Amino acid sequence: MWIIAGHARVAAERRDDYVAAHVDLVRRAREAPGCLDVAITADPADQGRVNVFERWDSWDSLEAWRTVAHAPETGIALDEVAVKAYEVSNEREPF
Helix, strand or coil: EEEEEEEECHHHHHHHHHHHHHHHHHHHHHHHEEEEEEEEEEEEEEECCCEEEECCCHHHHHHHHHHHHHCCCCCCCCEEEEEEECCCCCCCCCC
């Protein structure tokens, strides 16, 4: 399993526009083969931060999605992107 997680920074007054522009992408990703979860969300504590989370069953599934994803052209500048891919070898209930 692969997890893509982190955040991007945008101008605070454009954050909600950026998130809204990705609603269709998130919906389509969640229907893609191998997608376990995807979220692009507004951070509740930081007006200029967009949180990114993806969970995929394999790298091949993720790569296949990337070829058809067609991310929207928002025209909104990303001031910082701190997103990484993590390969997960085990999982368990956290509580």
